[in-house]
Amino acid sequence: MSKWYPKNGKVIFHVDMNSFYASVEAAHNPALKGKPLAIAGNPEERRGIVVTSSYEARAKGVKTTMPLWEAKRLCPELIVMRPNFERYRNASSEMFKMLAEITPYVQPVSIDEGYMDISSCESLGSPLEIAKTIQSRIATELGIPCSIGIAPNKFLAKMASDMKKPMGITVLRLRDLSDKLWPLPVEEMYGIGSKTAEKLYKLDIKTIKDLVEADVYVLKRVLGINGERLQNRAKGIDPSIVDPDAIYDFKSIGNSETLPEDTVNDQEISQLLRKLARKVSARLKRKKVVGQHIQLTIRFHDRKTITRSKKLVELIEEETTIFKYALSLLDEHWNGKPIRLLGITVQDLHDKQEIVQQLDLFTYEKEASKEKLYQAMEKLTEKYGTDTFTKMNNSEDKTQPSTSFQKDYLDDYKK
Numbered sequence: 427m428s429k430w431y432p433k434n435g436k437v438i439f440h441v442d443m444n445s446f447y448a449s450v451e452a453a454h455n456p457a458l459k460g461k462p463l464a465i466a467g468n469p470e471e472r473r474g475i476v477v478t479s480s481y482e483a484r485a486k487g488v489k490t491t492m493p494l495w496e497a498k499r500l501c502p503e504l505i506v507m508r509p510n511f512e513r514y515r516n517a518s519s520e521m522f523k524m525l526a527e528i529t530p531y532v533q534p535v536s537i538d539e540g541y542m543d544i545s546s547c548e549s550l551g552s553p554l555e556i557a558k559t560i561q562s563r564i565a566t567e568l569g570i571p572c573s574i575g576i577a578p579n580k581f582l583a584k585m586a587s588d589m590k591k592p593m594g595i596t597v598l599r600l601r602d603l604s605d606k607l608w609p610l611p612v613e614e615m616y617g618i619g620s621k622t623a624e625k626l627y628k629l630d631i632k633t634i635k636d637l638v639e640a641d642v643y644v645l646k647r648v649l650g651i652n653g654e655r656l657q658n659r660a661k662g663i664d665p666s667i668v669d670p671d672a673i674y675d676f677k678s679i680g681n682s683e684t685l686p687e688d689t690v691n692d693q694e695i696s697q698l699l700r701k702l703a704r705k706v707s708a709r710l711k712r713k714k715v716v717g718q719h720i721q722l723t724i725r726f727h728d729r730k731t732i733t734r735s736k737k738l739v740e741l742i743e744e745e746t747t748i749f750k751y752a753l754s755l756l757d758e759h760w761n762g763k764p765i766r767l768l769g770i771t772v773q774d775l776h777d778k779q780e781i782v783q784q785l786d787l788f789t790y791e792k793e794a795s796k797e798k799l800y801q802a803m804e805k806l807t808e809k810y811g812t813d814t815f816t817k818m819n820n821s822e823d824k825t826q827p828s829t830s831f832q833k834d835y836l837d838d839y840k841k
Contacts, residue, residue: 439542440583444592446538448480453569543668581664608635682769688727703749716741722755723769
């Protein structure tokens with residue numbers, strides 16, 4: 427057994443649910459199993475997009491982020507459903523509870539995937555036996571298929587879990603890299619997006635092997651420090667640990683949304699901006715943080731995207747304040763062309779509990795003016811309970827998918 431658990435090495439799993447939202451819906455309603463199914467935000471709208479789809483739909487060419495009209499053209503029999511976030515949260519929580527029964531070293535990275543460090547689980551069997559047990563239990567008890575990558579570090583485990591889907595288990599050792607990893611196109615490497623791949627192609631780096639053999643100084647010149655980091659990962663070097671507390675580390679909170687139609691209508695744009703400000707405010711309050719930097723993202727009809735930001739002199743969390751600064755950035759940087767998508771992000775976050783408010787004369791006067799309000803709030807709290815105002819502030823619209831839902835659910839993890 428010791429050959430599977432090296433003294434000076436690690437055994438890392440990457441557990442990845444397959445077609446998670448669609449699989450959860452099929453588990454909830456067995457009549458959907460084997461059918462082409464897509465989960466989409468706005469099935470009634472022309473610009474509704476596919477959030478995820480079943481493998482039967484993918485076989486017809488349906489892809490994530492594809493417009494619904496195109497998905498239905500490729501697959502006329504496509505079944506389209508709105509997302510049920512509460513159902514996905516529950517399934518995710520149950521899945522992570524199962525993983526935590528194996529080892530305390532579990533790091534969720536989104537609602538449907540996470541890392542496990544099983545280096546100290548020798549008594550439970552070989553890594554392959556443990557992976558089969560996890561996969562079987564999730565499939566039997568939750569009705570959800572998953573793929574598991576087994577490797578000596580997180581990066582290789584992530585790459586391994588992508589190699590066989592659905593219901594795959596792949597072992598990727600350092601000695602396997604030249605056969606299993608390096609022949610892959612460079613754009614299939616985790617951490618390399620389309621823009622980075624385009625830069626690498628210009629350097630005649632087309633495979634992961636090419637990246638391994640590239641001149642590190644050229645990589646750093648083109649990609650900065652990330653160039654060296656990517657090369658190290660391609661070589662199988664990743665010193666990052668499985669950190670159960672990493673879910674609490676976040677540097678920004680943001681939401682974005684695509685408009686039903688490309689528009690220059692001030693009222694529609696303002697309404698969406700207000701909605702985004704409300705969502706960001708609710709999430710800031712939920713996480714009990716405030717921010718001092720605001721960023722606005724604008725994507726135009728031709729898909730050109732710009733981001734503009736502003737460092738603030740005050741700490742913000744309220745919807746009206748976030749909306750005010752976002753609107754100011756929009757007024758300053760919108761060129762009048764039709765807008766497809768808007769996004770608001772609050773950065774430079776601070777934990778409210780760690781902030782000591784320095785009351786100067788003006789602040790004191792402002793706070794003192796609220797004394798009667800505070801007294802009224804205390805009376806209401808005594809009468810209705812401590813979460814009266816939390817409930818009022820958490821009236822976020824949960825019917826629409828957002829770009830942040832995948833990680834937002836982690837707020838409830840371990841509670």
